[in-house]
Amino acid sequence: MKPAAAFFTLAAFLEARRRQMLYQDREGLLRAQERRLYSFLRRKAGRVPAFEDLRGRFLQDWPIMDKAALMADFASYNRLGLTAAEGWAHLEAGTSPEGYAIGASTGTSGNRGLYIVSERERYRWLGTILSRALPDFLSCRHRVAIVLPANSRLYDAANESGRLQLRFFDLGLGIEAQFSPLTEFQPTVIVGPPKFLRALAESDTQIAPQRIFSGAEVLDEEDRRVVETRFDLIVREIYMATEGLFAIACPHGTLHLLEDQVAFEFLPLEGSANLVTPLITDFSRETQVMIRYRMNDVLEFAPIPCPCGLPHRAIQQVHGRCDDIFTLPSFGSPVRVTPDVIRNAVLKADKRISDFRVIQTGQNTVRLELKTEEADCLQTAAASLRTLFTACGAAPEIKPVAAALPPPSDRKLRRVRVEFA
Missing domain, CATH: 3.30.300.30 (ANL, C-terminal domain)
Known part of the structure; x- marks a missing residue:
């Protein structure tokens, strides 16, 4: 265990828990969000070339950006001045600048995106997830199975913390190929895409996870029903993309936006009364700055408050992408x-x-x-x-x-x- 890793993970976890307990009503949450957001816009946001002339403006006065703009001039949006070509070269070689991690999207839309985060941002990401998904991680030593098509250095932070035993299972080797290794590992927590969770539920794999999290794909209600019936658990979603971490479901299964670290604006979807696409401003990140970034996702707001009492906006469902x-x-x-x-x-x-x-x-x-x-x-x-x-x-x-x-x-x-x- 790396002492620094354990320290930063614990600090990030405790800070995320503090924020979660501090904001008991929506008005208080939004006041705190506004303070942190405008401090970020006045100071750190202008430290990348793309935004140096916009420092201090109100959020609505900043331009809307998207993946095409980001990838066309990647160096202008990160503090290292790293170009997209340099980022792809690092990714291909399995390297990264010292103190940073580089990753990329899967490219299902035909246009892959890059991201770069610092070590501190990695641990902040981990602390946020732990505070919502595994609040008992200090008292319970969970075995966490991450089942995805590609690994990421973001997940390394969990093993480095010394409090979790995390193992990556490569879906690129096939879905059924993971069943036997999972039986051997006996995870207490599984994180995977709905297609895998459903195939696992329909198999005779002998495991008894305590928590199941769905991510990376749209969770259809039929998939949810099959998985929840097999394991007698509520499937909880994690809404995360190349662009950042945006929402984690509470124990009731309701997705709550992480409004204590991301400001969301919503554009109504043409032809629909209840669907929107979000603009995100992540004021917790400073290596790669994302301000008013237009996501490609279609969200539906929850019609009623969640019984868990969290003041963070509840999302009924992530329905997919605007491209679809x-x-x-x-x-x-x-x-x-x-x-x-x-x-x-x-x-x-x-x-x-x-x-x-x-x-x-x-x-x-x-x-x-x-x-x-x-x-x-x-x-x-x-x-x-x-x-x-x-x-x-x-x-x-x-x-x-x-x-x-x-x-x-x-x-x-x-x-x-x-x-x-």
Whole structure:
């Protein structure tokens, strides 16, 4: 155990717990957020070239940035002046500047993103997760299984802390290949994407985790039901991306935004009354500065407060990405249909449907895939989709197909997606 690692992890954990206990009502939380945010905008935010002329302005006066802007001039957004080419070279070689960690997104959208964080930021990230997900980590020695397609130095901080036994399981080697090593490890905590958690729940793997966390993909309600039924646990989500850590579910299973370290603005999604896409300003990070960064995610606010009492805004569900909204021709303007209503249309068609894919393959063509053993549900599901699209003013050609539908081990599972330029 590294003494410095243990110290920084403990300090970050205690600070995150202090903030969580300090903010008992939403008004107090937002006041504290505003103080920290504007201190950050006045001081640290202007230390990168992209923002040096904007120091001290109100948040709404800063420009909106996105992944394209960040990757086009990566050096301007980080304090090291590290270029994207240098970042990719470090990643390829498995190296990083001393005192920093470099990572990248999986590239499921076809456009990979880089991130760079300092050692202090790594431990702050770990302390925040522990404070929400494993508040008993000082008294219990958990065995944590991280099951993902790619490892990250962010997870190393957990093992370095000396309080957790963490093991990484590489999904790139296949989903079923992880079942035997997991049985040997006997984790008390599992963190993995829904496709893996469901496959694990449907297997005969003999493990009894105490907590299960879902991340990296959209958690569909059918996947949640299967996993929770098998393990008799509430599946809790972690909303995290290349751009940062944004929300962790409480023991009730409700996602709460980490508003004590990130300021969120919300842009309404065209054609929807209850869905938004967020702009994030992370005032806990200073190596790579992210201000008014436009995320590509579709969020739905929770309609009622969570019984846990946390004042942090509750999210009903992360529905997917803006890229996966179907845009279909209509008699007037094109209509946009979001992934959540498409998923619901398929699942409500027949209770026997356990998995599916709905893919927009052309401007006005949609492919519907169901598992081979559920092929007799194809026509009912296709009719349900036609009813949905007709109600929206569209009439795409729907092509029903029976297929094996194995979950991909090397990329994110997106049941509703757009696959044409």
